[in-house]
Amino acid sequence: MGQTAGGKGKTFGVQGGNGGGPAGPREDLWGQRGNRWGLGGQWGTRRVNGAPQRDEHRGFGHPRLQLPETPAMFPTVRTAPLGSRQIPGSPYSLTILQEGFSRPRADGSFEADCSITLVRGGPVTALVDTGGPWGRRRLLDDLEALGVSPRDVTHVLCTHGHSDHVGNLNLFPSAALLVGFDLSCGDGVFLPNGLDRGVPYAPHPGFVEVVATPGHVRAHVSVVVRGTDAGTVVVAGDLFEREGDEGVWRGLSEDPQRQEESRGWAVGVADVVVPGHGAAFRVVRGGCGGCGDVEEESGDSKGDIEGT
Template identity: 55%
Template sequence: MDLSMDPAYSITKSECVELCAGIRGEPYSVSVLKEGYCTAQSDGTFRADGTISLITGPRAVLVDTGGPWDRELLLSKLKEKDLTPAGVSVVVGTHGHSDHIGNLNLFPGATLIVGCDVSEGDRYLPNQLAEGQPYLIDDHVSVIPTPGHTGRDVSVLVKGTSAGTVLVAGDLFECCADEDSWRDLSENPELQEVGRQKALMDADVIIPGHGRLFRVHRTPLN
């Protein structure tokens, strides 16, 4: 698969073992509370859970909550960060699958962004995510539309970290080495491919929905 939108660059990916403990930044840091997975079973089923990520700084932003089976783990991981659910001001569900939004009910006081819906309690706020425009949380953190896996997938872009720009990508990327396997899970592979290519040009680190975060390396061609 050609990973470059720009013929002047060669793009490669590599897993970031050294960053799994967290990425510091100013004003926001990013940490993975639980690494997602997707594993085929011998009976034809598969086991899957989504990555849970936390962005901390002026506001605490949780990206995906895992499945409902992750409730106690999520509460424990937040406590390790000196947070309670009430201390999380924004919760982003990258899309509506159960392994990504299974614990939304823990955060009734947060602004909820699920796909292209933005709500505060039962009050839904206008936005242009469905029209392809980002939703700004502040100058450093934004929710961007990345449809394909489902029609209204979103990702979260964080600028100014020690590792550069971080994209918490949901299932735009399944994992670092998903090659073409993601296509079988995509509602619109052509549209998702466009989003993947743009992500590889814009982000320095990508946190996928079901695997270890990875670096993006862009090398100018002579």
């Protein structure tokens, strides 16, 4: 986990592809590695004897990865601070109840808690990550301030099982509970799902979907929310520690190669990313904003974008 994000935007280059998404083998699909964000360098379908091929049985190490199609990549993709904890939309809007953080201490330990995001407006009211148990009262107060009771929450979607992400699961006994790839409801009834095979879990198909994004830990997921005023939002847990986390995330990863691929997929589909331990940020493609206008709390939401 890194410190909270600074005020400058970030830039990385991505080689162009045909936009086929993360469907092919790593050696054919991802191409060159090593740009600033640790993203694979190429997107598209693999080629066999010069002919493009789709392979739905490869990718991210899963035997049957099925992910949403990714848009065509642009020559340059940058990031910039979103500048707001509110993302309106229809049917779903997002409220970042808590902006995650990580603060090192002099004795080598660090203080940390995760981003907590409320997704609501349609038939699903979802909480993405719950923070640590030390924040129980604050979480309840934040929900109450929005007129949301624990029993109003239909789904609690925890990106992975670390204590700063799952510490308040017991506050939501009536919700469907997802921790990584494990889905349960009621009194300990566990439900089958395809996340461990790379098949998304969709509380509201087309609008709210959970996608396997392994790497930080094997059973890591991200929540994709479509149709907001800012475009597609990926609530990414510790797939991204924060904006500008190059030099940090690899040291916290169980499988950096798979996380690199997961991060590349996320940047391909997201207009906004909510990271696990920092402020939300925009993904800016081709010199444009990449997402709609969002009411800002303060300042210029794009920040100062560094050149390549």
